[in-house]
Amino acid sequence: MIQVPILLADSEPSFWLPAPVSNFAGPIDGDFYFVYWVSIFFLVLITLLLGIFMWKFRTPPGARAQSHKDHHIVLEVVWTGIPIILSAMMFWYGYRGYVDMTVPPNESISIVAEAQKWAWNFSYASNGASIPGMSDDFNVVRAQVRSGEITAEDAEAAEAKILEKAGLHVPMGVPIEVTVMAADVLHALFIPAFRVKKDCVPGRTGKLWFIANEPGTYDLYCAEYCGQGHSWMHSKVVVHETVEEYEKWLEVAGSYDETLPFDENGKIVWKRRGCISCHSIDGSKKVGPSWAGMFGSMRKFAATGTPGEAVADEAYIQESIRFPMKKIAEGYPPQMPVVKLTDKELLWVTEYIKSLSQNSGGTVSPRKEN
């Protein structure tokens, strides 16, 4: 198993901005500080004038103003003209930077980021590997650090362990083109350290690109409100020092270990492909029905899909994964996205669901839920 480098970035975050570690960070930070210093200048100027006038011209009620001059054409021209010039410059800088951000170079590594409620999945064009964001695992680590169960160092190690098979991995110094998609509602891919953000719009594809210029691990967030799990929908970006290291990682992480039993691989599918965010395995109700005890039980369907009822057998489960809107389990919202599993993944996950019912002993009565 290949180790994921957790390196401390050389670039340090400033008071206002995260560490600048992509090709866009420099220019955007430059634009930021240009607007910042212009703003500070005017804020100080206006505040000083306000303060001085307040103090110098304060009077008790009844006093008369020292002057009634009410217009001055030169002043008006000056304080209209200077803001016009400055805003034109700001517009120009922003325009230049933005156009650069919209046009990825031809020679880029292509990665597809798919967002769904509430998980990320990253597919790598070079070998078709599909790597999950593993938001839930990162949340567990976060919670453990907060409750004092593990130290910050342990947490780093735990995160590195998760990142062996999760997260958005890129090599340093090579243009990366990320195509963003959404399976259900709006999401947005946001990597503060790279200063990039793009909305993931269902039914459309979007693109962003960057060149990471420092190895390390960086935060990746969902920035567009998407409901219950919005604030849990985060993952990490890992920047590998060389393309070789990145490719080695991709080869290992992208494959399933086919020597494992079907249901064990199914459990990996459950985590990897985001089923975990809506389906529990302990019987608790999330957005979708729990998988515990589901197999072999009688399912009642809501009127929004095909009404009626059926036993949850292999055919039913595989149909529900391939065509989630066809039969909607009663009492649950019709919200499941189409997750395109490979044939093997589908088989494994079905076996896994089966295994979650067999533990309760023997054959399951079709009427169990009644």
Place this chain on the structure above:
Amino acid sequence: MSQPDIDGRPDSDEVKTAAAATTVDESGPSYLTVTNTISSWVFTLDHKRIGLMYLIGVLFMFLLGGVFALLVRTELFSPLAMITPLFADTAEAQADLYNKWFTTHGAIMVFLVIIPGVPAALGNFILPLLLGAKDVAFPRLNLGSFYLWVIGAIFFVYVLFSGGIDTGWTFYTPYSAESGTAVIPALIGVFILGFSSIFTGLNFIVTIHKMRPKGMTWFKMPLFLWATYSTAVIQVLATPVLGITLLLLILERSLGIGIFDPRNGGDPVLFQHFFWFYSHPAVYIMIVPPMGVVSELIATHSHKRIFGYTYIAFSSVAIAIFSFLVWGHHMFTSGQSTTMSIIFSGITFSVGIPSAIKVFNWLATMYKGAIVLNTAMLYGISFIFLFTIGGLTGLFLGVLSIDAHLHDTYFVVAHFHYVMMGSGLVGFIGGLHHWWPKITGKMYDEFLGRIGCILVFIGFNLTFIPQFVMGSLGMPRRYYTYADKFEVYHQLSTVGAYVMAAGFFLTAYYLIQSLISGKKAPMNPWGGNSLEWHTPSPPPLENFHSVPDATDPYDYEGLEYDPATGNYATKRTG
């Protein structure tokens, strides 16, 4: 011209009007005391009573929206669950609850407080007085607007009791098309509130066109009227688009017609275009009227002619026009075409210019004035400072490249709170203090007033400055929990919210106290010269005892202060 026919008007009116013009302290009944049956309030056509009822409603909704703000801030004090566990058991339910809180806070504050705040509540009261008119052009329509507002508010209260809504105040599709919460009642509520706003706008446009007194040409109007007029144009032209959009969303949810929901072939980004086509101009519905208030506050309390009248007036009109052409700057990362983003960014900067012009002219008005630092003026000065920050931070977001980083972070949250609350609401509260003696006939405690204003000012900055910092560091908005590194900023912000709340509760206390035991307000306590200061406080039912001629609203030389009564009386000549 409309003559509202109101029951219970004293018959001796005509007799008194002749004498009234010369006596300062009019002893006739005010609009508050002229009748006091319930129906004389419920069915009143008097713009002052309608304005007062709006005011009470808006302030009550401000309290409600504020409670949700405090819930949100308290929850965010720590990344761990703080107070949601009091109401919900599982982590999932707690996150849902938080989402409902911030949605409710936003929707109430935008649709029920800030949009109607200055125009419908203060505007209704002051606008006809500034014009020397008896009422607005369509008093019955005015009462209708108020009841539409009430019905809209009832829908919102219904939403609260039927499980809340969790879509964010922006109702973005497709989430709003599938959310299991009470979206449709909330949409109907906003739809109805939209009509309330349209009717008020229509009423004001006609009133300003047709009911100006003799001698008041367009460029002799008080600037508050320019601001209200510009706003009214936006209300009438933009709000119908929101109404249609919300109707389409209701149809989408109930019938699945596939306009916005990609699963049915719709386009979620189309909803954003429709929504911001209204909601960006709506930002100016929220800020331009308070700008008008501040023009009056700064001039009156500096006792000096407003500087650059024409520039301020035209800047309001310019903002109203430009406001229709910048909606796309909410969508730079949405995947709209690059060309569109560039055009929208360019036009966005042109809105900044008229705003800058206003700020500099207000400053120049204060220069060499006779500034009385009372509560109303302190709110006016707070407005200038907070609006400057709100405006300048808008520049960051208008710059295309920087917006890619800052969009949907706390930087945006802080920016629009500086504009909508730090400017819009502070302007509203300032106007409330400025016209409180006129509305209620009572003076409030100036000492407590200043303390309250300072608390609000400090609390506000403490709440939102840390949000700028964590936003630019990468903290996304609408998060129930967050990474530990943002905790200290959230804690400062929450403490700031409590300080601000203390300021508002103090304000509520002394304003209520003034109703009970406040000194009687003189006709003209601040030395203003627009027409509302030329009639008793509170004004009689018909506003003026005799039809006044236009004054020069910014000529303060003809007023003499009388320390005994606290009144500025018109100097007698000859």
